[in-house]
Amino acid sequence: MTSPRPAVDVRALHVRFGEVEAVAGVDLVAYAGQATALLGRNGAGKSTTMRVLAGVVPPTSGTARVAGHDVRREPLRVKQSVGYCPDVGGLVPRATPWEHVQLSARLRRLDRTWRTRPVGWEQRARDLLERFELGDVAHRVTAGFSHGMGRRLSVVLAALHEPDVLLLDEPFDGVDPIGVEATLEVVADARARGACVLVSTHLRELAIEACSTVTVLRGGAQVATLPAADMVGEDGARAYRGLLD
Numbered sequence: 275m276t277s278p279r280p281a282v283d284v285r286a287l288h289v290r291f292g293e294v295e296a297v298a299g300v301d302l303v304a305y306a307g308q309a310t311a312l313l314g315r316n317g318a319g320k321s322t323t324m325r326v327l328a329g330v331v332p333p334t335s336g337t338a339r340v341a342g343h344d345v346r347r348e349p350l351r352v353k354q355s356v357g358y359c360p361d362v363g364g365l366v367p368r369a370t371p372w373e374h375v376q377l378s379a380r381l382r383r384l385d386r387t388w389r390t391r392p393v394g395w396e397q398r399a400r401d402l403l404e405r406f407e408l409g410d411v412a413h414r415v416t417a418g419f420s421h422g423m424g425r426r427l428s429v430v431l432a433a434l435h436e437p438d439v440l441l442l443d444e445p446f447d448g449v450d451p452i453g454v455e456a457t458l459e460v461v462a463d464a465r466a467r468g469a470c471v472l473v474s475t476h477l478r479e480l481a482i483e484a485c486s487t488v489t490v491l492r493g494g495a496q497v498a499t500l501p502a503a504d505m506v507g508e509d510g511a512r513a514y515r516g517l518l519d
């Protein structure tokens with residue numbers, strides 16, 4: 275039997291911005307139905323790695339394939355395959371959450387591709403907004419949103435079209451317990467339908483709750499990939515600290 279093709283396949287990834295080597299040798303393989311956490315301190319290279327996987331930043335060297343597509347040669351295909359919650363930005367201040375989901379649905383032609391599904395994209399969007407307690411503000415412009423509300427909407431937009439690869443960069447940052455719970459549900463649902471999920475965070479406890487595998491980055495380089503279970507409890511916290519120093 276041949277082994278399944280990875281949904282995310284990163285080899286010797288390097289990303290340089292002028293003098294700064296943001297990513298300096300990351301290898302990452304992740305499969306459908308699996309959730310992987312990217313853990314590490316500020317500036318470790320997590321967001322840059324996620325941007326490469328989202329098709330937003332090209333690698334300086336090395337390769338990255340997402341859903342079978344090479345990020346350098348097929349960035350559009352990559353963008354079509356992923357749902358990406360960036361660490362910052364991505365929202366239009368003068369648009370409401372409902373206008374954001376409408377725009378996303380139009381860009382991805384969900385009215386056509388979701389026509390034969392038992393639940394249409396509008397119902398899914400409404401359900402997601404309710405789950406993230408954004409139903410009451412669905413028609414309010416996002417300019418006045420708190421940081422946590424913006425984070426929650428960004429997760430909704432990443433998950434809306436049920437992408438093959440779900441990339442959540444700091445989805446828990448400044449988010450209240452209801453939002454954390456809803457995000458954990460989104461990750462679990464995505465895994466259950468066979469998506470590959472990557473979650474970038476510096477919150478060890480939430481990483482191990484959401485994910486089965488953890489990759490730790492330090493100074494742009496990968497220092498360990500291990501089962502999330504190895505990071506649990508006080509021993510896990512000690513092991514994690516040891517990897518950060």
Ligand SMILES: Nc1ncnc2c1ncn2[C@@H]1O[C@H](COP(=O)(O)OP(=O)(O)OP(=O)(O)O)[C@@H](O)[C@H]1O
Nearest residue numbers: 291294295296314315316317318319320321322323
């Ligand atoms: N566009 C850019 N131009 C110059 N340097 C950059 C750029 N993007 C990232 N960097 C640098 O690359 C390094 C890695 O940044 P990155 O945002 O990937 O880290 P991170 O692990 O996501 O950090 P955090 O947890 O603070 O979000 C940092 O030193 C950062 O300053």
